[in-house]
Every structure is written in structure tokens, then in C-alpha cells.
Amino acid sequence: MTRSLQLTADGQLKHLLTLDGLSPAILTRILDTAESFIDVGEREVKKVPLLRGKAIFNLFFEPSTRTRTTFEIAAKRLSADVVNLNIAASAQSKGETVLDTVSNLTAMHADMFIVRHAQSGAAHFIAQHVEPHISVVNAGDGRHAHPTQGLLDMFTIRRYKGAFHNLRVAIVGDVLHSRVARSQIHALTTLGVPEVRVIAPRTLLPTGVEQMGVHVFHDMQAGLKDVDVIIMLRLQNERMKGARLPSAQEYFKQYGLTPEKLALAKPDAIVMHPGPMNRGVEIDSEVADGPQSVILPQVTYGIAVRMAVMSLLMGPAQ
Amino acid sequence: MKLHIKGGHLIDPMNGIDQPLDVFVAAGKIAAIGQMPDGFHPNKTIDATGCIVCPGLVDLSVRLREPGFEYKATLESEMLAAAAGGVTSLACPPDTDPPLDEPGLVEMLKFRARNLPGPRVYPIGALTQKMKGEALTEMAELTEAGCVAFTQADTPITDTQVLLRALDYATTFNLPVWLRPQDFYLARGGVAHDGPVASRLGLPGIPAVAETVALSTILLLARQTGARIHLARLSTRESVAMVRAAKLQGVNVTCDVSANHLHLSEIDLTSFNSNLYFMPPVRSLRDRDGLAEALKDGSIDAVCSDHAPVDDNEKQLPFGEASPGASGVELLLPLTLKWAEEHGVPLIDAIDRITWKPAQILGVPGGQLGAGSCADICVFDPRTRFTVSPKTLKSQGKNTPFLGIELPGVVKATVIDGHVDYESN
Numbered sequence: 030m031t032r033s034l035q036l037t038a039d040g041q042l043k044h045l046l047t048l049d050g051l052s053p054a055i056l057t058r059i060l061d062t063a064e065s066f067i068d069v070g071e072r073e074v075k076k077v078p079l080l081r082g083k084a085i086f087n088l089f090f091e092p093s094t095r096t097r098t099t100f101e102i103a104a105k106r107l108s109a110d111v112v113n114l115n116i117a118a119s120a121q122s123k124g125e126t127v128l129d130t131v132s133n134l135t136a137m138h139a140d141m142f143i144v145r146h147a148q149s150g151a152a153h154f155i156a157q158h159v160e161p162h163i164s165v166v167n168a169g170d171g172r173h174a175h176p177t178q179g180l181l182d183m184f185t186i187r188r189y190k191g192a193f194h195n196l197r198v199a200i201v202g203d204v205l206h207s208r209v210a211r212s213q214i215h216a217l218t219t220l221g222v223p224e225v226r227v228i229a230p231r232t233l234l235p236t237g238v239e240q241m242g243v244h245v246f247h248d249m250q251a252g253l254k255d256v257d258v259i260i261m262l263r264l265q266n267e268r269m270k271g272a273r274l275p276s277a278q279e280y281f282k283q284y285g286l287t288p289e290k291l292a293l294a295k296p297d298a299i300v301m302h303p304g305p306m307n308r309g310v311e312i313d314s315e316v317a318d319g320p321q322s323v324i325l326p327q328v329t330y331g332i333a334v335r336m337a338v339m340s341l342l343m344g345p346a347q
Numbered sequence: 348m349k350l351h352i353k354g355g356h357l358i359d360p361m362n363g364i365d366q367p368l369d370v371f372v373a374a375g376k377i378a379a380i381g382q383m384p385d386g387f388h389p390n391k392t393i394d395a396t397g398c399i400v401c402p403g404l405v406d407l408s409v410r411l412r413e414p415g416f417e418y419k420a421t422l423e424s425e426m427l428a429a430a431a432g433g434v435t436s437l438a439c440p441p442d443t444d445p446p447l448d449e450p451g452l453v454e455m456l457k458f459r460a461r462n463l464p465g466p467r468v469y470p471i472g473a474l475t476q477k478m479k480g481e482a483l484t485e486m487a488e489l490t491e492a493g494c495v496a497f498t499q500a501d502t503p504i505t506d507t508q509v510l511l512r513a514l515d516y517a518t519t520f521n522l523p524v525w526l527r528p529q530d531f532y533l534a535r536g537g538v539a540h541d542g543p544v545a546s547r548l549g550l551p552g553i554p555a556v557a558e559t560v561a562l563s564t565i566l567l568l569a570r571q572t573g574a575r576i577h578l579a580r581l582s583t584r585e586s587v588a589m590v591r592a593a594k595l596q597g598v599n600v601t602c603d604v605s606a607n608h609l610h611l612s613e614i615d616l617t618s619f620n621s622n623l624y625f626m627p628p629v630r631s632l633r634d635r636d637g638l639a640e641a642l643k644d645g646s647i648d649a650v651c652s653d654h655a656p657v658d659d660n661e662k663q664l665p666f667g668e669a670s671p672g673a674s675g676v677e678l679l680l681p682l683t684l685k686w687a688e689e690h691g692v693p694l695i696d697a698i699d700r701i702t703w704k705p706a707q708i709l710g711v712p713g714g715q716l717g718a719g720s721c722a723d724i725c726v727f728d729p730r731t732r733f734t735v736s737p738k739t740l741k742s743q744g745k746n747t748p749f750l751g752i753e754l755p756g757v758v759k760a761t762v763i764d765g766h767v768d769y770e771s772n
Contacts, residue, residue: 034618049547128663148665149549150619158663171667172549208549235546236554 034156044165045338047174048215054172054304056219060184062337063330069106070332079340080109083140087113088130088155089157089168090146095304096168096178099328100143103335109140121215127151128158135160140343142166149173164342172192172208178303179212181334183220185327186258189299198296200243201228201284202262202311205235205273209260209303218242228252229284232273249284261286261302264311277310287313290323317344348390348541348765351371351383353394355726359402360699361715369398372722377766379718391767393760395726400696401663402714403435403466403761405705405724407603408579409676411468413456415444420656420743422456425676426465428742430769431727432677435757436713441473442500442529448473448484450492457493464768467723469495469709471504471525474513480504483513487520496577496708498525501626503561505531514574523710526565528586529627533557538667540628543615553628555583562586566593569600578602579707580653581626584637591646602646602709604638604654606686607673608680611635611748620660621669622748625653642700643692649705652679656744672737674744678735680727681754686750688755694729704730724762731757 035044035051038188042055069077085104087097097113104111107201116130125133127146132328134142140163144152149171156165169175190196198217204210204227217225217243228246239245253259268274286300300312300322308314317324357368357380358369361379364380371379371387376760378384409429412420417731429437439456441447447456447623449529454468472494476482479502486497497517503526504510517524534557541552563577566589569576581602589604611629634675641647655672675682679701685699707712713723734753737745 126660126663129663148667150667151665153619154621154665170549170665171553172551173551211547211549234540236552237543240543241547244464 034153042342045176045342046152046156046165046167048212048219049174049234051219053219053221056183056216059180059334059337059341060187063184063333066069066333069336070329075106076108076330077106078108080107080343082105083343084138085109085111085141085143085339086134086139087111087143088116088134088145089248090116090127090144090151091169091170093145095328096145097159099331100168100290100335103332104339105338107339108256109339114347127155131155131159133165139163141339143168145169147171153335155275166338166342169208172206173207173212174212175334176212177331177338178209180338181327181331182213182260182301182303183216184330185301185323185336188330189323190257193222194218195226196222196258197226197256198222198260199226199228199256199260200260200262201249201286202236203233203250203264203268204229204262205233207264213260214243219304226252226256230274233268250293251292253290256294259286259291259294259298259300261300261304261312263305264307281310284311285311286316288315288319293317300308301327304328349388350397350722350762350765350767351389351392351415352400352724354393354404355398355421357400357716358695358698359716360695361703362717365609366693370716370724370725372409372765375722377716377718377720377722380716384448392764393710395759395768396725397730398728398759399546399694400724400726402702402716403725403763404433404679404701405709406434406437406654406676406679407649407708407717408605409437409439409652409654409704410442410656411439412441412656413459419564419658422459423463424741424743425654425656426460426463428740429676430465430761430763431741431758433680433727434676435723435725435761435763436469436711437466437676437708438471438495439580440467440471440498440500441478442502442555446473446478447471447494448476448478450485450488453489453492453494467711467713467765469711471496471498473497474499474524475504475509478502480506480509483516486517486522490520490522495711496523496525498579501527503527503529503531507564511572518572518574521575523577525577525579527579527627528558528561528565530557538624538628539693540613542613542631544616548616548619550616555585555630555634558583558584558627559589562589565752566598566600569593570596572628573599580605580608580627580651581638581647582585582608582630582634584634587641587699588591589636589644591641601648603649603651603705603708604642604647606650606675606679607653607748608635609639609642609650609686610682615748618746620672621664621666622746624666624669624671625673626671626756639686639688639690643684643690643696649708650679650683651705652676652686652701654742657746658740658744660670662746674740674742675747677740677742678747678749678754680725680758681756684756685754721764722762725758726760727756727758729756733757
């Protein structure tokens with residue numbers, strides 16, 4: 030169902046809702062396309078005319094600055110018209126339903142919706158109800174998926190490590206609440222990474238996470254041993270309130286990435302973080318700003334990857 | 348009104364009848380079975396050739412949505428739907444607005460229902476005022492007004508001392524208490540079974556222990572108080588094992604399962620279809636199969652529809668924002684027949700679980716067709732299949748996960764108190 034919803038009958042991407050179930054060929058095609066957009070950002074005139082005349086709506090039912098901005102930049106570099114709607118502050122508070130909002134925007138001749146919503150499955154829901162010519166890109170739905178973040182992380186790993194088939198990757202932190210982690214796990218296992226580890230206390234791991242194809246570690250020292258890639262996840266303060274963790278201090282001591290712990294990984298290991306970072310909670314500043322950190326390049330690559338996704342989704346119609 | 352139901356195959360589990368027999372009805376009672384009594388001149392004859400004739404269905408959980416939620420459904424629409432589903436008696440939980448916690452509200456509901464065609468309506472009263480789990484309702488008064496049992500519906504009592512006292516008080520008057528076991532805290536925030544599917548979909552989970560922890564409390568309190576407890580809508584295999592053990596120890600409990608949980612599991616959630624959002628959630632395949640087996644071996648006493656019509660505005664939403672529940676009173680018979688087909692259950696046993704057994708739990712007439720008993724009868728064609736669609740559903744709620752699914756069993760006629768309240772054309 031999920032698969033058929035985001036693919037056309039001939040196997041092309043129609044919507045991007047989750048990386049779960051996408052083929053290695055599709056993921057690789059997106060990464061390759063992104064590669065071709067990297068230099069656009071480095072030119073003096075940072076625009077290509079691929080999506081000229083297309084109307085892209087950023088539908089953010091949940092606040093976000095960075096993801097929304099990178100989608101906006103990506104769309105503008107493709108010469109599309111972009112409208113930002115901060116729905117959290119407008120229609121929904123007036124009692125308009127998601128479907129009403131979507132049909133109103135459809136009447137404004139939208140071609141694509143970039144959707145962020147606090148509920149898992151919200152992007153699926155919208156994709157099930159839009160007119161057939163509209164594509165939906167999930168920019169984060171609840172704890173479920175954040176596929177463009179997952180893709181830009183894969184893009185970053187491929188840039189620094191060249192390939193996936195010989196890597197050991199560790200994802201550290203609040204996997205339970207993380208849509209980013211879920212998308213990363215699907216992408217890593219699909220692209221052939223032989224060993225994906227998750228490192229966290231039991232209170233921050235989803236039930237049956239092993240069934241997603243990962244190895245579980247509770248001891249960070251053991252989990253980081255000989256890994257090629259370390260992905261740190263953001264820890265939100267409310268986790269302390271819900272009795273999942275006693276304190277930020279204890280968390281940092283057990284699961285924060287320090288230079289000492291980083292030394293357990295391979296010497297050329299890279300450190301990633303989807304942002305925004307909590308320095309001193311999940312990551313030490315010395316590591317975040319250190320030579321092994323690729324956190325800022327991730328942000329840059331995010332634009333190329335989002336350009337790739339948008340152009341591929343709207344490409345076949347042209 | 349004299350009625351002759353002719354040429355059908357009579358199945359009456361309580362009386363052990365499973366053979367071709369005509370049924371004769373006069374003055375709201377079963378006048379005779381088999382041979383037409385001397386001087387019997389029917390005003391109406393129902394041709395039941397090729398059909399099963401059985402006691403009318405007794406559904407232990409049907410939300411009529413009155414008072415308070417008439418936009419979701421009305422008494423008229425849902426009683427018609429129930430009659431169309433072959434249901435002749437139904438229990439309605441008190442989760443209305445206001446909840447059924449005062450005699451006046453119960454009397455009004457009974458009065459409204461009495462003046463409409465359709466099944467006998469048995470209100471289940473609120474166990475605590477406003478269903479807040481704090482102060483007891485006037486259970487004796489509510490019983491006089493027409494309540495047949497008391498429950499918290501889907502709002503568990505968090506204060507165990509209140510629960511104990513509620514059971515003790517109800518037992519003083521020998522009143523049954525219906526509880527759906529769910530630990531409030533363990534279930535808090537969850538919308539789907541806590542397992543690999545919810546983990547993958549990022550849906551907050553309700554663990555199986557949310558049910559079994561509460562169930563163990565209830566069973567221990569049941570043993571101490573001797574209360575007559577009915578456990579509503581069990582959802583896990585482990586719960587069934589616990590109830591089975593308690594029954595063996597002589598604890599006074601019965602239990603039911605919803606027809607949805609006999610057929611659905613977490614696997615069905617992958618499309619985020621909000622029609623699969625249930626309380627309790629549909630669980631693992633192992634749980635589903637455990638429930639189906641327990642219904643077969645009698646550890647689970649009865650099946651109910653857990654009918655919950657929801658309007659589009661509350662269902663056409665992202666999964667976790669939607670209202671839980673499905674419209675189901677018209678599917679109780681077909682889904683029970685499907686379960687029987689799939690598990691090799693004889694028709695007489697399947698019909699027992701939706702007629703005689705639930706009538707015993709409710710403690711009301713009906714559920715059997717012995718001479719002299721009330722003439723609540725369902726006539727259905729067990730072989731014809733139909734595809735569930737919004738058009739086939741008479742309920743105001745078109746929300747069901749079975750849309751597009753082909754099910755066996757089409758009701759031909761429903762007789763309630765000797766009147767033909769529904770007849771298919």
C-alpha cells in the first residue's frame with residue numbers, strides 16, 4: 030500500500046513519503062541526480078530552469094526553520110514559485126481541517142506540497158487525498174519518516190566514504206522519537222550497509238527495533254568500536270519529564286559523543302548530526318566543530334538532495 | 348400478528364436444534380416449532396428456503412450516539428442498521444454526552460428507543476459519576492430506570508480503591524460490572540499496538556501489558572469481592588490465558604471479543620488507514636489467532652460488534668488525530684460467519700456466540716427460540732456473499748476497515764417481539 034502510493038504504475042516516484050520499501054536503484058538515482066546539482070550552488074547564478082512555472086507549497090503544520098528554508102532554496106534554484114504556509118499559526122487554529130487546507134491550495138493550482146506534520150502518517154494521508162497531478166514530499170511526519178533528511182545523510186556518507194557495502198554505521202540517541210533515525214535505517218539497510226547499530230538506553234528505543242535490521246547496543250563504548258560513521262540524534266528536553274531519562278548530565282555521560290568516545294571508532298570515522306544540536310547534551314563542542322565532523326556539509330548537501338527529489342518527482346510530467 | 352417462517356433450517360444453540368423446521372409466531376411469542384398448531388392462520392409468511400433461521404442476534408456493544416453525538420449517528424439510523432444486521436437486542440455503553448449516569452437520561456433513552464422500530468435497547472449505566480472514576484453512580488436507581496449492568500466504557504478507573512468500592516457496591520445489589528481492562532498510564536498517548544509495525548510507522552504504542560496489568564488487578568478484585576464481572580473486548584492472547592485460569596479457579600467472570608479483533612492485526616496498519624484505529628488496538632497476528640481460537644474453545648464467551656459510528660470529519664484525519672472505532676453492527680453476523688468458516692467452527696457454535704451466550708451475559712430474554720419464548724428471530728442466507736460498501740451500510744457511520752471486502756451472510760428478515768422489523772427486498 031505504502032509502496033504503491035508513492036510509486037506510479039511503471040515504478041517511478043510519484044510522491045516521496047518514506048524510504049521504507051524504495052529500491053536501491055531509486056535511492057541511487059536520487060543521490061546521482063543530487064550530485065549533478067551540487068555545482069549549481071557554487072555558481073554565481075544559482076539557478077536552473079527545470080521547474081519554471083511550477084507552484085510549490087511548503088505546508089508546515091509544525092514549526093521548522095531549517096528544513097523549510099532548505100526546501101525553499103532548493104525550489105527557487107529550480108526556478109519554481111514557492112509559497113510558505115505556516116499552518117500551525119493560521120488555518121488549523123481556525124478549525125480548518127487538513128483536507129480543507131489541501132483542497133483550498135489545490136484550487137490555487139499547486140503542483141507540489143512539501144508537508145511537515147506532527148502526526149505519523151500525515152503525508153500519506155494527504156497523498157491519498159490530493160488531485161492526481163500533485164506530488165507530495167514528506168518533510169517529516171511525527172516519528173515516522175523524514176525521507177529527504179535520510180537521503181541527504183546517505184549523500185553525505187557516499188561523498189566521504191565512497192560506497193556503502195563495507196561500512197559500519199552507528200546511530201546514537203533517541204531512536205524512539207526520531208523520524209530521522211527511521212529514514213536513515215531504511216536507507217542504510219537498502220543501500221547495503223552490512224552493519225547498522227543503534228546505541229541508546231532502552232527507554233529511547235522502539236519496541237522490536239531489531240526487526241528493522243539493526244543491532245542494538247546499550248553500551249556506547251562497545252557500540253562505537255570500529256565504526257565508520259557516527260550519527261548523533263537530537264535529544265529533546267521533554268524526555269527528562271516523561272521519565273525516560275533522569276537528567277541531561279547523566280545522558281551526556283553515558284551517550285554523549287566526546288573526543289574520548291570518538292577515539293573508539295575508526296580513525297577516519299565521520300560524525301554526523303541532523304541538527305539542531307544540543308551541545309553538551311548529545312555532543313561535545315570539540316567533536317561537533319572538530320575535523321571529523323561533517324555536520325555543516327550535511328546542510329549544504331541537503332539543498333542539492335531536495336533539488337534532486339523535486340526535479341525527479343515533477344520530471345516525468347514534462 | 349401471526350407469522351409463519353417457512354422452509355428454513357432452524358439453528359437454536361440453547362435448545363440443541365440444527366435441522367429444517369418451520370417456526371410459528373403469535374402474540375410476540377414462539378407459538379410452535381415444526382408443526383403448524385391447529386387453527387393457526389398466519390397474517391404473514393416468510394419464505395426461508397435456503398436460509399438459516401436462528402435467534403435474533405444479541406450485540407453486547409453498540410454505540411447509538413445519543414445523547415450528545417447525534418452528528419455521528421442517531422437512534423433511528425443505528426437501530427435500523429442493527430435490525431438490518433439481524434440484531435434484536437443490544438447493549439449500549441454509557442459513553443454518551445452526558446454519560447448515562449442519571450436515571451432520567453436512561454429513562455429518556457429507553458423511551459426514545461421503545462417508540463422506534465428496531466432492537467430492544469439495554470443501557471449499560473456509568474459505574475462512576477461522569478465516568479470520572481471518582482464517585483459512584485446511583486446504581487440501584489439506574490437499575491430501576493433500565494440499566495442492566497455498569498461500566499466505565501473506555502475510560503478506566505485509575506484509582507484502584509474506587510474500583511474496589513465500585514465492585515463491592517455493585518455486588519451488594521448483585522449488579523454486573525463490565526470492564527475493559529486497560530491500565531491508563533501504560534496506554535497513555537498510544538494509538539496502536541506497541542510492536543514492530545507501530546515502531547516502523549512511528550505510531551505511539553499501547554503495549555499488551557496495558558491490558559494484562561489491568562486485567563490482573565480486576566481478576567484479583569473479582570476473586571476478593573465475588574463481583575459478577577464481564578470483561579469487554581479482550582485484545583491479547585495472554586489476557587485470554589489469564590481469564591481461562593481465573594474461570595478454572597471459580598472466579599465469576601465472562602468475556603467477549605470484538606468481531607474486528609478476530610480478523611485484523613497490526614499488519615493491516617501499514618497504510619495508516621484510520622479505519623483501523625481501534626481501542627483496544629488490533630494487535631499481533633499471534634494475538635488475533637489466540638482470540639479466534641479462544642472463541643472457538645469457549646474461553647471467550649461471546650462476540651460483539653463494538654459498533655462505533657464516526658463521522659467523516661473525525662475519521663478523515665491523520666491516523667493519530669482520528670477518532671477510534673468502526674461502524675460494525677451490520678457486520679457482526681458476516682464477520683462471525685467468516686470466523687467460523689476460517690476456523691472450521693460448526694454454524695451452531697458460531698450462532699451460539701452471538702445469540703444465547705451474549706443473552707446470558709446480559710441476563711435478558713432472547714437468544715433462544717423455545718416454545719413460549721419471545722419471538723426475536725433472524726433469518727439469513729449463509730451462502731450469499733456481499734461486498735461491504737458505504738451503500739450496503741445503513742448505519743450513519745460508513746467507517747469500517749472492511750470496505751471492499753467480500754463477506755458471507757445476508758440477512759433476509761429480522762423479527763423483533765413478533766414483528767417483522769426488517770425484510771430485505
